[in-house]
Amino acid sequence: MIIAVDGPAASGKGTIARALARHYGLPHLDTGLLYRAVGISVMRAGGDPANPAHATAECGFSEALLVDPALKSEAAGRAASLVSSHPEVRAALIRRQQDFADQPGGAVLDGRDIGTVIAPHAHAKLFVTASAEVRAERRHRELAGMGLDTRLTAVLQDIRARDERDSSRSAAPLRQADDADLLDTSQMDIETAVQRAIALVEARIRTA
Numbered sequence: 001m002i003i004a005v006d007g008p009a010a011s012g013k014g015t016i017a018r019a020l021a022r023h024y025g026l027p028h029l030d031t032g033l034l035y036r037a038v039g040i041s042v043m044r045a046g047g048d049p050a051n052p053a054h055a056t057a058e059c060g061f062s063e064a065l066l067v068d069p070a071l072k073s074e075a076a077g078r079a080a081s082l083v084s085s086h087p088e089v090r091a092a093l094i095r096r097q098q099d100f101a102d103q104p105g106g107a108v109l110d111g112r113d114i115g116t117v118i119a120p121h122a123h124a125k126l127f128v129t130a131s132a133e134v135r136a137e138r139r140h141r142e143l144a145g146m147g148l149d150t151r152l153t154a155v156l157q158d159i160r161a162r163d164e165r166d167s168s169r170s171a172a173p174l175r176q177a178d179d180a181d182l183l184d185t186s187q188m189d190i191e192t193a194v195q196r197a198i199a200l201v202e203a204r205i206r207t208a
């Protein structure tokens, strides 16, 4: 079974995707990490993430980078959002994601274009969202827990900028697939959101 989980920044899609993977015993891929790895590689090389040639040159990053804690930083998220708008970068990363989705037994992937581009044939698709204010509060709390001193207003501004960039780009923009179930977690704690996600997947399996 392939489960596609898409949604905007800090919506909780990764938390839900990991929980679904545990529940169904499936491997999980956080596809945002791939774009973050390209973004941070460009920055470390002194390049400009908005420059397609600089970004494309860093698509062959080392596997070790995928576990670098620096990928979790807001700077890496911002750079990822810039490099991900280049069609050449998306083309360089697509095969890896599709192979992961299509492995025997299935998989859970989360990102922005899993249900629309990477695995349009997924058996269940969730579009996880929450208001920008709620997402900013969650991300702010997460950063504070990591010992990072950020202002809530700056986090909210960054989330809004990323929403705008990710939704308006021409290459694989963030959007809900026509056959995806919407899960707005603004008023849900993690446990409730995960239980709701499992119920939505179960309903899709039953009607398949």
Ligand SMILES: Nc1ncnc2c1ncn2[C@@H]1O[C@H](COP(=O)(O)OP(=O)(O)OP(=O)(O)O)[C@@H](O)[C@H]1O
Pocket: 007, 008, 009, 010, 011, 012, 013, 014, 015, 016, 032, 138, 139, 141, 142, 185, 188, 189, 190, 191, 193
């Ligand atoms: N329903 C929820 N209620 C409260 N906090 C939540 C909820 N869902 C997720 N969180 C918290 O919000 C933060 C962001 O969640 P998560 O990393 O899953 O989001 P994401 O959409 O995968 O983000 P990214 O943009 O990095 O891909 C985490 O600290 C997580 O624990």
Ligand SMILES: Nc1ccn([C@@H]2O[C@H](COP(=O)(O)O)[C@@H](O)[C@H]2O)c(=O)n1
Pocket: 009, 010, 031, 032, 033, 035, 036, 077, 080, 081, 082, 084, 085, 110, 111, 112, 113, 114, 162, 166
């Ligand atoms: N399938 C994807 C996944 C991510 N992106 C871009 O990467 C940025 C970082 O993603 P996170 O999920 O780790 O926050 C994100 O803002 C997107 O621009 C993507 O384009 N497609």
